[in-house]
Amino acid sequence: MVKMMATPVHYPRRILLIVTGLTPQVVTETLYALAVQAQEKFIPTEIHVISTGEGVERARLSLLDPATGFFFALCKDYGLQGIHFTPENLHIIEDAAGRPLSDIRTPEDNLRAADFIMHFVRNFCSDASSMVHVSIAGGRKSMGFFAGYALSLFGRSQDRLSHVLVNDPFESLPDFYFPPLQGKVLYSRHNNKPVHTTAARIMLADIPFVRLRNGMPSKLQDRQISFHETVEEVQSSLHFVSLSFDLPNQSVCCGGKSFKLPPLLLAFYLWLARRHVAASGQGAIHWQEADPQEFLTVYTEVVGPMSGSLDRVRQVLSNGFDRQYLEEKKAKINHRLEKELPLEASFYQIATFGDKPFTKYGLRLSPDKIAL
Incomplete structure (x- = not known):
């Protein structure tokens, strides 16, 4: 080669x-x-x-x-x-x-x-x-x-x-x-x-x-x-940029194309999207500032309050988030977006803002393109 x-x-x-x-x-x-x-x-x-x-x-x-x-x-x-x-x-x-x-x-x-x-x-x-x-x-x-x-x-x-x-x-x-x-x-x-x-x-x-x-x-x-x-x-494969979530089907819809995400990734993505909209595009968060309970609330919506996975995730986050946890979820979601949306992934991917150790995680998508 x-x-x-x-x-x-x-x-x-x-x-x-x-x-x-x-x-x-x-x-x-x-x-x-x-x-x-x-x-x-x-x-x-x-x-x-x-x-x-x-x-x-x-x-x-x-x-x-x-x-x-x-x-x-x-x-x-x-x-x-x-x-x-x-x-x-x-x-x-x-x-x-x-x-x-x-x-x-x-x-x-x-x-x-x-x-x-x-x-x-x-x-x-x-x-x-x-x-x-x-x-x-x-x-x-x-x-x-x-x-x-x-x-x-x-x-x-x-x-x-x-x-x-x-x-x-x-x-x-x-x-x-x-x-x-x-x-x-x-x-x-x-x-x-x-x-x-x-x-x-x-x-x-x-x-x-x-x-x-x-x-x-x-x-x-x-x-x-x-x-x-x-x-x-x-x-x-080119569509108007828009982002929405279908919790009953555990899927995300990007520009008219729907595809499933594993429950944990779907909840993580939805959590960041909600923060992004609520803060008018300024919802990026540092791992030390992230509230585990806020995320667990979203995860409960995705999997249901009786899910056995809920206790496992709660245990993992019992001491709060760490940077590796956020990096791992970001990488997996972005990889899936690249696979499903080869021409448009950059619009929807989770971005990092700022240099280490002050890096924050969030979306770049305009809040008015997100339907919650």
């Missing part, structure tokens, strides 16, 4: 994934920005391109021709080695019948593109030894959106998202692929105006994105389901 670090060199597998349209130039421009120009260089071990049938054909001819391919020219100019980029790394989006898409025009085409892009992002991010850099510089806007959204779903702390920018007039020059080591003159197609490549500026815009992977149900990280189904399942 590779130890996860943010520096690219620590990852033996470094993947550059680019969605493109009819401008394969974004591949070499992005590679130049990452591997040549960046302060912390990202030299990929492999490059993958996702595009339509025509987009892939343009990339094959202009980038990977053995004699004139601009990918090879870039690697030769700047001494880039060990990058696996072959025609097999050019991936064509297909329609429902398995035919290459020539363009993305219909809602059905968009769904196919979303599933296709998400498949690669999910698989690349499932490799613990990999670092994935996704570029959304080319292709239809929807393709860039799908790539960014897929990385938000499956990306890890080491993965990155970017867009490459090129200054005028080079952005629109079909013969410009990167600033060659030996500068040369290019001519605009519109007015035949000459420009020198030394004036080209390539800028990589790093795009921050929300990483949902750690909060997403683990089953979604591995299942080969569609983009639409993945989004629906993630969405179904």
Whole structure:
């Protein structure tokens, strides 16, 4: 297992994934920005391109021709080695019948593109030894959106998202692929105006994105389901924040999802919630200030006055609370919340306030979100 670090060199597998349209130039421009120009260089071990049938054909001819391919020219100019980029790394989006898409025009085409892009992002991010850099510089806007959204779903702390920018007039020059080591003159197609490549500026815009992977149900990280189904399942786990208790069923309801807690944990959680509401959000308590009888009253409500466990808990607390007792209950409740509410647990978890030995325990949830 590779130890996860943010520096690219620590990852033996470094993947550059680019969605493109009819401008394969974004591949070499992005590679130049990452591997040549960046302060912390990202030299990929492999490059993958996702595009339509025509987009892939343009990339094959202009980038990977053995004699004139601009990918090879870039690697030769700047001494880039060990990058696996072959025609097999050019991936064509297909329609429902398995035919290459020539363009993305219909809602059905968009769904196919979303599933296709998400498949690669999910698989690349499932490799613990990999670092994935996704570029959304080319292709239809929807393709860039799908790539960014897929990385938000499956990306890890080491993965990155970017867009490459090129200054005028080079952005629109079909013969410009990167600033060659030996500068040369290019001519605009519109007015035949000459420009020198030394004036080209390539800028990589790093795009921050929300990483949902750690909060997403683990089953979604591995299942080969569609983009639409993945989004629906993630969405179904997101609810409005609210907290309530169902004592007859010994369960707690968080944002519309109910689940049982062991009686002692349910009583502990309810006890803190009641303190929180009664004190208008200021009910956090230090273990030395906690009243055992106050807690036992709540526990009696949960288990009933005739429960045999009541005497056992009363005996445990006969000398009052200690810090370990509160820490243990807090840890068990928070662990259960993480299991039941992977995306929302932080809203409901028991928090600690202040430094030891003055630590207090309580809820952060707004009191008006708690129904008692």
